[in-house]
Amino acid sequence: MKFALIGNPSVGKSLIFNQLTGLGVEVSNYPGTTVELQRGNTCFQREIVELIDLPGVYSLDGSSDEEALARRLLEAQEADAVIAVVNVTRLERNLYLLLQVAEYGIPMVVVLNMADDAARQGLEIDPGPIRDLLGVEVIQAAAAQGKNIDRIIPAALAASPPRMVEIPYDHHVEAAVRSLEKMFAADRRESLFALQGLGDNPDLLEAAGTIADEIESRHRMTVAQIIATNRHNFARRIADRVITKEAPAPRTDPDSILTRLIPGIPILLSILIGMLLFVFVVGSFLEGIIVELFDLFAIEPFLALSLPPLAEELGISILLALQAGLGIAFPYVFLFYIIISILEDSGYMTRAAFLADNAMHRVGMHGGAVIPLTLAFGCNVPAVMSIRLLRSRRERIIASFLVTMVPCSARTVIIAGIVGSFVGIGAAFSVYGIVFGLILATGLVLSRVTPGDRFGMIMEMVPLRRPDPRLVTKKAWARLSEFLFIAMPLLLAGSVVLGLLEFFGIMAIFGSLMEPYTTALLGLPGYTATALIFGILRKEMAFETLAILAGTADLGSVLTSLQLYIFAVVTVLFVPCLATITVLLREVGSKITLAVTVYTVALGLLIGGLIYRLLA
């Protein structure tokens, strides 16, 4: 037996899935948390039941990846029954999807979830009208309290196909459906889809296209809009019968503060800046402790062993990589994730996304991109992982470029340590200026040239709630462990390779080979090329390596201010680190990863070269 959980975003599908399967799928108060199919098993009276957790969708006739996925699953009759989860406090919009799902005629149970929220809002629910309309079982549940979740599987096992509900459409649409049904022996649903340009029968699509054009010219509305309006009206009439009593409106609505431009944007900015400051201050404090402990208890004792040179080099490479990885992972990534998880679960992130939506549109994304872009200031690795939240591949591609250009905390170390201390504070800020300018320009260009559909943002304002500490830590840990188990092994391998190259003098040869180019292009000595390469492993290593290669930590005495400035700009723009490349590979594939890498290298060299030409 196979059951699929389907419903709007953020209605509690994943929470129900977790409770039924005992798995730890991500649950979050942010629409679009589940982006792929999740499968799990549960056992009921010695029968194994497979459950599928679908990403949330608002309708089945859109063209996003999630909608196509849900449509395919229903069309293929992959599930023996669907468990339609509904947020009962947003019944009208949820019924819209429910009616569409019912059209597939697959056995179904309806779960009216969030009964607790409804009770709090003083709503009185009568599931009768839905039960009568569809002829299926309707369960009132509160997943957050585990209420009535146990009734879902037995009901799904006994589920029967819903009754055919014929939504009355506009008479032109009805006439079109009738003639398509007759001409192509198509059913009502297929004909309706064809009128909206969906389906895979070319003849049907062509005929439907012609009729749709005619209707559109008469109505000045697309057929999809007409159908949607009719369906919404129908859904509203049912919702009005289900919800029989409405409570008086709450006295102060926090959203009137959070989503209005004037207090909203300053609040958003202070939250973002506060978060960055908190993570930098606490993160660098913790990083200092970790690095020191590592020196004291791992690196120094290891050096005291006086192993043969090759073994020592290998051992040190591994220890340094561990130090670097743990130094970033724990302090920055974990703190960031705790805070982001709190912001998500409290429901604030949807307000932030709403506010940022306008600005984000200009760079080809919508408000949802605030999460990855903010995360990137801490570390690009979790930021790249979170671009999964974005709805379309087009946006994910644009985001993968922009996110990897955001100066992460390691790059801040370079800007502060090299430019800030040897050139000046103003110069340090100008590096940020250059980087932000380039990010903006890149976004503007990419939003024009990246193929794929543009989507408006339909983001539901999830309710504001107090985040559950258990859920928050669990989620932060799940994300951190991705970093530890995916990025760390690569850091280790990369470090060993670089250590060996150094040991056998290949780095030195490389440096002298590069010398003519770095001098001609950037006006920098050859050893800086080696430092740039080390920067791929971990950005602040570029600083340390530069000091080692220059033979002094007082960089100002060996390099001019201009050289230091150019070095910092190139390093900051130059290729994301190895760990970022790895997660990029996984999230967006090898082509885009290659493009991002080549682009950032070219951009670094180009801007560095330009500065050299202009200022030297």
Ligand SMILES: Nc1nc2c(ncn2[C@@H]2O[C@H](COP(=O)(O)OP(=O)(O)OP(=O)(O)O)[C@@H](O)[C@H]2O)c(=O)[nH]1
């Ligand atoms: N108060 C209350 N909160 C709930 C209930 N069910 C789920 N939630 C919360 O609603 C939020 C969304 O839950 P998810 O399970 O992630 O929702 P989803 O339907 O899987 O969402 P997507 O993956 O985005 O489609 C989480 O913060 C849950 O804790 C409920 O019955 N009552």
Ligand SMILES: [Mg+2]
């Ligand atoms: Mg989910």
